[in-house]
Amino acid sequence: MSQVLMRAERIDKSFGGVQALLGVDLEIRRDEILGVIGPNGAGKTTLFNVLTGFSRPTKGTVFFDGQDVTGKPVYRVCQKGIGRTFQNIRLFGQMTVIDNVVVGMHTRLHTYLLGIALKLPSTMRKEREAYDKAGRILDYLGLGDAAWELAANLPYGRQRKVEIARALASEPKLLLLDEPSAGMNPQEASELMTLISGIRKMGPSLVVIEHNMQVVMGISDRVAVLDFGKKICEGTPEEVRRDEGVIEAYLGQEEDTGAA
Amino acid sequence: MEKHRRFGIPLGPIVVAVACLIPLVVTNDYHLRVLVMALLYSIVALSINLIVGISGQLDFGRSAFIGLGAFWSAILMQRFGAPFWIAFLTAGLFCTVVGAGLGILCRKSTFDYLTLITIGFNEICRLIFLNWQDVTGGAMGLRRVPAPSLFGYTFDTNVKYFYLALALLAICYVAIQRIIKSKLGRAFEALRDDSIAAAYAGIPIPTYKVINFAVASFFTGIAGSAMVHYTQYASPFNYTMDESIYILQMAILGGLGSLPGSILGTAILVIAPEISRTFYEYRLMFVGFMMVVMMIWAPNGILGKQGIGERVIGLGRFLPWAKPPAVEGGEIR
Numbered sequence: 001m002s003q004v005l006m007r008a009e010r011i012d013k014s015f016g017g018v019q020a021l022l023g024v025d026l027e028i029r030r031d032e033i034l035g036v037i038g039p040n041g042a043g044k045t046t047l048f049n050v051l052t053g054f055s056r057p058t059k060g061t062v063f064f065d066g067q068d069v070t071g072k073p074v075y076r077v078c079q080k081g082i083g084r085t086f087q088n089i090r091l092f093g094q095m096t097v098i099d100n101v102v103v104g105m106h107t108r109l110h111t112y113l114l115g116i117a118l119k120l121p122s123t124m125r126k127e128r129e130a131y132d133k134a135g136r137i138l139d140y141l142g143l144g145d146a147a148w149e150l151a152a153n154l155p156y157g158r159q160r161k162v163e164i165a166r167a168l169a170s171e172p173k174l175l176l177l178d179e180p181s182a183g184m185n186p187q188e189a190s191e192l193m194t195l196i197s198g199i200r201k202m203g204p205s206l207v208v209i210e211h212n213m214q215v216v217m218g219i220s221d222r223v224a225v226l227d228f229g230k231k232i233c234e235g236t237p238e239e240v241r242r243d244e245g246v247i248e249a250y251l252g253q254e255e256d257t258g259a260a
Numbered sequence: 261m262e263k264h265r266r267f268g269i270p271l272g273p274i275v276v277a278v279a280c281l282i283p284l285v286v287t288n289d290y291h292l293r294v295l296v297m298a299l300l301y302s303i304v305a306l307s308i309n310l311i312v313g314i315s316g317q318l319d320f321g322r323s324a325f326i327g328l329g330a331f332w333s334a335i336l337m338q339r340f341g342a343p344f345w346i347a348f349l350t351a352g353l354f355c356t357v358v359g360a361g362l363g364i365l366c367r368k369s370t371f372d373y374l375t376l377i378t379i380g381f382n383e384i385c386r387l388i389f390l391n392w393q394d395v396t397g398g399a400m401g402l403r404r405v406p407a408p409s410l411f412g413y414t415f416d417t418n419v420k421y422f423y424l425a426l427a428l429l430a431i432c433y434v435a436i437q438r439i440i441k442s443k444l445g446r447a448f449e450a451l452r453d454d455s456i457a458a459a460y461a462g463i464p465i466p467t468y469k470v471i472n473f474a475v476a477s478f479f480t481g482i483a484g485s486a487m488v489h490y491t492q493y494a495s496p497f498n499y500t501m502d503e504s505i506y507i508l509q510m511a512i513l514g515g516l517g518s519l520p521g522s523i524l525g526t527a528i529l530v531i532a533p534e535i536s537r538t539f540y541e542y543r544l545m546f547v548g549f550m551m552v553v554m555m556i557w558a559p560n561g562i563l564g565k566q567g568i569g570e571r572v573i574g575l576g577r578f579l580p581w582a583k584p585p586a587v588e589g590g591e592i593r
Contacts, residue, residue, distance in 0.1 A: 092453035107462035
C-alpha cells in the first residue's frame, strides 16, 4: 500500500478570466494532518472542490487511493472514502441531528426497497445498527442530547460538530475540514484541536483549511500555503513559519504590488 | 444506546378502526361517495407529498399520472377482460415506468426547470387522452368501466368501496411511511435540504430523483386505477393541470412532509366544497385566498414541522413542563 493517499498533479482551475489555481501539486499521505493556509481568495476552497470532484480542474489530474478520480461526480469520489465539511455550514436543516449523521452512512448502509417495505428483520437490524452507531458518534462529539432536534435549530458551533459527525459516519479514509474553527471562541477552538487529534486516532487522514494559526500550527504534521492560486510553500509548521514567501504573502511586500 | 432509537404510539390502527365505523353513521349514498373520493385522493396527495414535501421537487403534473393509471386500468379491464387485480397492479407499474422516464428526463434539471417539465408533461398527457380516439375514447372518455371484483367479490356499492378505499389508503400510508423512514427516504430528504451536502454523503442525486418519481408515480397510478373503477367513467377533462394544482394544494394545506397532513388537507379540500353549495361555487376563490394567506403566515401547513398545528392549535408549549419552543431563525443561509 502506497504511503500517498491522495495526489493532485499540476492542478489549474480558472473561472472565466480568474485563475483560481495555478499548477498546484499536493500530496496527502496516509495518517497525517495536512494544514492548508493562505490569505482570503487564495484558492483553498477551490482546491477542496477540485479534489472532491465538485468542480472539474481546467488542467491536471487527481488521484485518490491509486485511482484517477479527476472530474468524476462528487458522489463517486466520496463513495471511495472522502468526507468533507463546508466553510458555510451545509446541514440537512429540516432533518433531526441523528438523521443527518445516518445520511452520512448512506453508502455503507445496504438496505433495499423490498426489505424496507416488508420491514424484513435483516433490514431493521441494519437500521438499528446505523442509528446506534450514529448515536455513538454523537455522544463522542458531545451532541448526544441534541440527537432528536432539528439540525437547523442548533446553535452555530454545534452545527459545525454535526457536520463533522456526518462526515465521520461514512468512515472516510480522508476527511477534509473547511475552516472548522470559524466563528468559535478560543476555548471552543482548543476543544476542537483535541477533537481533531482524537479523530486522527480513529483512522482517517485529515486536510484542514484554517485561518486560526494557533490551531493549524498546533495540529498539523505538514502545512501547505496557497497564495493567488499557487502553492508557495510546503513543509513542517516550523519551516512554514520561517519561510519568507509566506510572511510576505500574509503581511505584504515592502513595495506593495497593489493586490491586498 | 437505546436512547437514540425512535418510539411511536400505535395511533394508526386506532384511526383505521374508527374510520371503519364511519359507514355505520354515514348512510347517505352521496356523503359516502364524497368520503370515498376523499380516501382515494388522499393516496394521490400522499404520493405528491413524497415528491414535493419529502424530496423538495415541485411537481405540477400529478393528475397526468392519475389519468395514465385510470386509462390503463380501464382499457385493460374493458377491452382485454383482464381481472381487476392485474389491471390495478399493472396500472401502478405502468405509471412507475412512465414516472421513471419523466424522472430520467429531468434528473439533472434544477428546481424551476423540473417544474416546467412536469407542466409540459401534464399537457402532453391531457392532449393524448383527448385526441387518441381509438384508445381513450377521445372527448367522450371511457364509459361503463367495470366495477372491481376480488376473489369473486364485487365492490359494487358505496359501502363496499369505502372499505376497499380505506384498506388501500392504509396500505399506501404504511408503505410510504416506511419508505420515508428508511435509507431511501433519508436520501430524499437530504436532497431536499441540501443537494450539495447530499452528494458529499455519497448520494447520487440524479438517480434518487428518478427513484423518487418512479415510486411516487406507482402510488398515483394505483389511486388513478381505483378512482376510475369507482366512478366507472374516465374523462379526459379530469386530468388537467388545474387538477394537479388542486392536488398539490391538498398536500400544502395539510403540511408538506407530513403524511397525516396530506390526508387532513385532502379531507378538507374534498369535503368542504360539498358541505355548502355556496362554498362549492366560490371554492377556487376560497382556496386561492387560503393559499395566499398560508404561504405568507404558515408555509408549513397544518401538520407540517412548526406548522399551524404546532404553533397555534397545539398549546402544549404553554404547559409548565413543556420544552421551550424551538429557536427560530436558525436556518443556514
